[in-house]
Amino acid sequence: MSTVRTRFAPSPTGYMHIGGMRTALFNWLWARHNGGQFILRIDDTDQERNISAALGPILQAFKWLGLDWDEGPEVGGEHGPYFQSERNDLYRSAVDQLLAEGKAYRCYETPEQIQADREAAEKEKRNFLNLRRSLELTESEKEQYEAEGRPSVVRLLVPRDQKIQIDDAVRGHVEFDAGLMPDPVILRGNGTPLYNLATVIDDAQMQITHVIRAEEHLSNTPVQVLIYQALGYELPQFAHIPFVAAPGGKEKLSKRKLDKYRKSPQFKKMFDKAEAVFPRIGLENADGLDPVMVEYYEKIGYLPEAILNALARLGWSLDDKTEIMSLDTIVENFTLDRIVKAAAGLDPDKLLSFQAHWMNQLSLDEKVAHCGPYLEKAGLVKNAADPETSQRISQVIVGMEDRLKIASDILDFDEFFVADDELEYDPKAFKKRIRKATDAVPLLEKVKNELAQTSDFSAAGLDKLLHDFVEAEGIGMGQIIHALRVAVSGKGTGIGMFDCLAILGKESCVRRIDRAIALSQSE
Numbered sequence: 077m078s079t080v081r082t083r084f085a086p087s088p089t090g091y092m093h094i095g096g097m098r099t100a101l102f103n104w105l106w107a108r109h110n111g112g113q114f115i116l117r118i119d120d121t122d123q124e125r126n127i128s129a130a131l132g133p134i135l136q137a138f139k140w141l142g143l144d145w146d147e148g149p150e151v152g153g154e155h156g157p158y159f160q161s162e163r164n165d166l167y168r169s170a171v172d173q174l175l176a177e178g179k180a181y182r183c184y185e186t187p188e189q190i191q192a193d194r195e196a197a198e199k200e201k202r203n204f205l206n207l208r209r210s211l212e213l214t215e216s217e218k219e220q221y222e223a224e225g226r227p228s229v230v231r232l233l234v235p236r237d238q239k240i241q242i243d244d245a246v247r248g249h250v251e252f253d254a255g256l257m258p259d260p261v262i263l264r265g266n267g268t269p270l271y272n273l274a275t276v277i278d279d280a281q282m283q284i285t286h287v288i289r290a291e292e293h294l295s296n297t298p299v300q301v302l303i304y305q306a307l308g309y310e311l312p313q314f315a316h317i318p319f320v321a322a323p324g325g326k327e328k329l330s331k332r333k334l335d336k337y338r339k340s341p342q343f344k345k346m347f348d349k350a351e352a353v354f355p356r357i358g359l360e361n362a363d364g365l366d367p368v369m370v371e372y373y374e375k376i377g378y379l380p381e382a383i384l385n386a387l388a389r390l391g392w393s394l395d396d397k398t399e400i401m402s403l404d405t406i407v408e409n410f411t412l413d414r415i416v417k418a419a420a421g422l423d424p425d426k427l428l429s430f431q432a433h434w435m436n437q438l439s440l441d442e443k444v445a446h447c448g449p450y451l452e453k454a455g456l457v458k459n460a461a462d463p464e465t466s467q468r469i470s471q472v473i474v475g476m477e478d479r480l481k482i483a484s485d486i487l488d489f490d491e492f493f494v495a496d497d498e499l500e501y502d503p504k505a506f507k508k509r510i511r512k513a514t515d516a517v518p519l520l521e522k523v524k525n526e527l528a529q530t531s532d533f534s535a536a537g538l539d540k541l542l543h544d545f546v547e548a549e550g551i552g553m554g555q556i557i558h559a560l561r562v563a564v565s566g567k568g569t570g571i572g573m574f575d576c577l578a579i580l581g582k583e584s585c586v587r588r589i590d591r592a593i594a595l596s597q598s599e
């Protein structure tokens with residue numbers, strides 16, 4: 077058997093769609109599973125925009141996830157060029173061959189004429205087929221049309237007596253009746269190729285053995301099969317995979333529906349998170365990044381392992397029960413026969429649970445390395461690698477326990493990184509726990525004095541100190557602990573109280589309690 081060669085052929089749109097990434101991943105997995113090659117080809121025939129700007133985020137998504145390509149942009153290869161815009165000569169010569177062999181024809185019919193034919197067919201309730209009037213033209217009539225500058229396109233001459241059979245690796249056996257197919261345009265009037273033509277020529281010349289792509293292309297496949305046959309190329313194995321659906325829905329996940337997603341209960345958390353995080357790390361226009369884009373996950377602090385795991389599970393399963401899988405495990409087990417036919421919905425909660433798992437697998441140092449840049453970008457620390465800073469980040473991460481899921485979650489614990497006189501107090505918590513709570517201020521004053529005097533500021537030492545304190549005062553722990561938390565952290569919730577005090581250290585705790593007391597008396 078020949079080497080497995082798969083490809084992903086994105087149009088440069090300026091962003092990488094998470095559903096498209098799943099298609100790319102399946103192609104990559106199948107190539108890697110078989111020790112074959114994965115090719116990246118750029119479908120830029122219809123592009124007027126700046127290619128490198130539109131392609132950048134797509135290549136970055138592959139690099140971030142660690143999905144390498146054996147041939148394509150930046151790496152080259154033996155079957156290039158890998159940009160369709162640079163392959164026009166190849167398309168033109170294939171079309172010339174088809175014209176010379178009578179398998180395609182130049183069609184001079186006007187759009188009006190074709191529209192009239194369509195309407196006539198509709199009226200008589202028959203299927204529309206091209207009347208192929210241009211085939212009747214004599215050479216001199218054609219020359220005259222050309223001399224007049226009459227517009228024309230090239231159409232494939234569909235062999236109407238054929239049944240087109242496709243054995244799709246996912247959809248199974250599919251048949252199409254060529255007798256019902258109009259002659260598709262393969263070359264536009266301006267000499268540019270249509271998708272179906274360019275794709276077949278590229279796939280054949282790049283020796284692609286498996287075309288794994290979104291199911292919406294199944295309807296293009298019969299035309300492509302006819303082009304393969306007309307050009308004498310061997311057919312690849314097709315695998316049309318189900319689309320990635322929006323959370324909880326059956327509709328294809330689409331950037332056009334963002335307004336709807338923003339309000340959907342499943343997606344809302346992701347948008348809220350974006351709004352909370354992106355402006356803080358200097359991405360003012362958080363709207364520019366949304367959960368349909370791979371870049372959203374990278375920028376907000378997901379791990380490639382989590383995204384790859386989640387994407388692999390969108391429409392493929394190892395054994396109907398295993399959820400957590402490393403990329404190596406997926407590569408080892410990936411086969412096309414375990415791709416499902418039904419659309420798979422992106423599930424933000426599930427994605428987060430994969431992320432939580434993979435975050436948990438990291439060593440403390442690795443976690444620090446992931447979180448540090450967020451603190452730097454938010455201006456909370458100058459240099460996360462500085463030993464003292466990195467020590468504090470480690471302590472906070474340890475204190476966060478499983479509250480650290482996404483790297484940017486560290487920003488929710490900014491109380492450990494702001495200066496004492498810049499700590500902000502959550503007004504609600506402050507009112508409830510300090511201003512309105514019985515004896516909160518005198519108790520804070522007393523406990524502050526104890527804290528100032530102790531020589532053991534470890535979490536265990538503080539645990540003992542506070543227990544002794546409540547006993548001596550004859551109060552419950554609840555009567556001091558909430559006020560103390562708000563006073564030192566500004567917030568009503570956070571990491572374990574004794575850890576919190578220990579990380580902040582004596583000086584900060586004393587200063588912050590003083591500030592809270594002053595604040596409660598100032599208004």
Ligand code: GLU
Pocket residue numbers: 085086087119275288289290293
């Ligand atoms: N550029 C096409 C797309 O993004 C490629 C389709 C194909 O894989 O044939 O839909």
